[in-house]
Amino acid sequence: MRSAELKPEITNLAKADLSSHSSIRPPHSALLVFEQVSKWYGQVLGLNQVTLELRGGITGLVGSNGAGKSTLMKLATGQIRPTLGRVTVAGVDAWHWEARRLVGYCPDVDAFYEDMTGREFVRTMADLCGYPSAESKRRTEATLDRVGMSDRADRKLRGYSKGMRQRIKLAQALLTDPSLLVLDEPLSGIDPVGRQELLDLFRSLAAQGMGLLVSSHELEELEKLTNHVAIMARGRVAAVGTLQKIREMLEDFPLSVRIDVERPKDVAKLLLSLDEVTGVDVAGDTVTVRAHSPKTFFRDFGRLVVRERLDVRRLEPLDDSAHAILGYLLGGSGKT
Numbered sequence: 001m002r003s004a005e006l007k008p009e010i011t012n013l014a015k016a017d018l019s020s021h022s023s024i025r026p027p028h029s030a031l032l033v034f035e036q037v038s039k040w041y042g043q044v045l046g047l048n049q050v051t052l053e054l055r056g057g058i059t060g061l062v063g064s065n066g067a068g069k070s071t072l073m074k075l076a077t078g079q080i081r082p083t084l085g086r087v088t089v090a091g092v093d094a095w096h097w098e099a100r101r102l103v104g105y106c107p108d109v110d111a112f113y114e115d116m117t118g119r120e121f122v123r124t125m126a127d128l129c130g131y132p133s134a135e136s137k138r139r140t141e142a143t144l145d146r147v148g149m150s151d152r153a154d155r156k157l158r159g160y161s162k163g164m165r166q167r168i169k170l171a172q173a174l175l176t177d178p179s180l181l182v183l184d185e186p187l188s189g190i191d192p193v194g195r196q197e198l199l200d201l202f203r204s205l206a207a208q209g210m211g212l213l214v215s216s217h218e219l220e221e222l223e224k225l226t227n228h229v230a231i232m233a234r235g236r237v238a239a240v241g242t243l244q245k246i247r248e249m250l251e252d253f254p255l256s257v258r259i260d261v262e263r264p265k266d267v268a269k270l271l272l273s274l275d276e277v278t279g280v281d282v283a284g285d286t287v288t289v290r291a292h293s294p295k296t297f298f299r300d301f302g303r304l305v306v307r308e309r310l311d312v313r314r315l316e317p318l319d320d321s322a323h324a325i326l327g328y329l330l331g332g333s334g335k336t
């Protein structure tokens with residue numbers, strides 16, 4: 001499997017890259033640290049020897065179903081304990097109450113008391129945090145304001161849109177004024193306008209100095225929010241870093257290219273004569289070519305174009321997308 005072959009290089013990249021990631025903290029006080037963490041659910045391995053260090057800013061957490069994103073987030077928020085290894089928040093064991101105050105969590109599920117208003121819900125959560133009444137009220141109003149829900153908070157939760165529900169979840173996560181905000185699939189099911197508003201809100205929270213860990217199935221969605229991602233596959237963090245670095249690292253991995261050209265059948269034959277080409281399909285004027293190494297392919301194809309005076313109308317790497325990168329890492333199709 002490709003991801004297994006990639007792993008050592010990726011781990012090095014993760015370390016190198018994280019040290020240069022925009023940081024709100026001095027290097028000695030990482031916000032979130034996973035040290036060789038494994039989590040078993042009975043016989044099922046949810047997380048497999050994960051080592052990870054986040055220092056602030058926004059980190060996207062991406063992976064297909066069952067990759068281990070929720071498990072990692074629950075460990076970070078102290079909801080579950082690792083079977084092996086250690087999770088710390090600002091140096092404190094994530095399981096400890098002091099660490100939990102430092103972390104706000106937005107779960108992917110909507111588990112609300114639907115008859116409550118948004119304000120009542122957030123206030124109840126503030127009371128449950130143990131704040132005295134006046135402080136609880138103050139924090140409720142402050143967080144509702146922060147998420148832009150002050151004027152809509154007296155409606156019942158059952159009438160809220162998905163985006164409004166997400167904001168209310170966000171408000172309760174912000175009650176303790178956390179250093180780290182963990183958001184599990186916050187954009188799922190939300191319409192494009194609501195998504196854009198939430199993305200803006202997340203950016204503004206990060207700009208205020210909060211670290212954000214945001215999970216999604218969709219790397220392309222996360223790319224709008226951050227360039228810094230951790231890619232999970234089968235319980236492991238397969239890669240951490242900026243997408244550029246991950247792309248660079250994947251330079252020598254297979255790709256597919258669409259070429260619109262005159263005489264496509266002749267061109268297909270010429271392409272097949274190149275060493276790095278592993279397959280060619282022709283449909284109409286389009287040739288889809290699969291090659292081992294992008295670098296070598298583009299060099300050799302360039303020579304071919306000149307030598308054969310090919311009339312190339314379009315050249316498009318089909319995999320040069322976030323999904324394709326994920327696909328390489330997962331050893332699958334790239335669709336998540």
Ligand SMILES: Nc1ncnc2c1ncn2[C@@H]1O[C@H](COP(=O)(O)OP(=O)(O)OP(=O)(O)O)[C@@H](O)[C@H]1O
Pocket residue numbers: 041044045046047063064065066067068069070071072
């Ligand atoms: N409570 C549990 N009991 C048993 N197995 C679990 C439990 N929670 C998660 N798992 C298993 O652990 C693995 C990782 O699951 P996890 O929910 O962390 O993945 P995920 O990336 O969040 O997936 P999804 O995007 O579908 O939520 C999966 O194989 C899953 O079936």
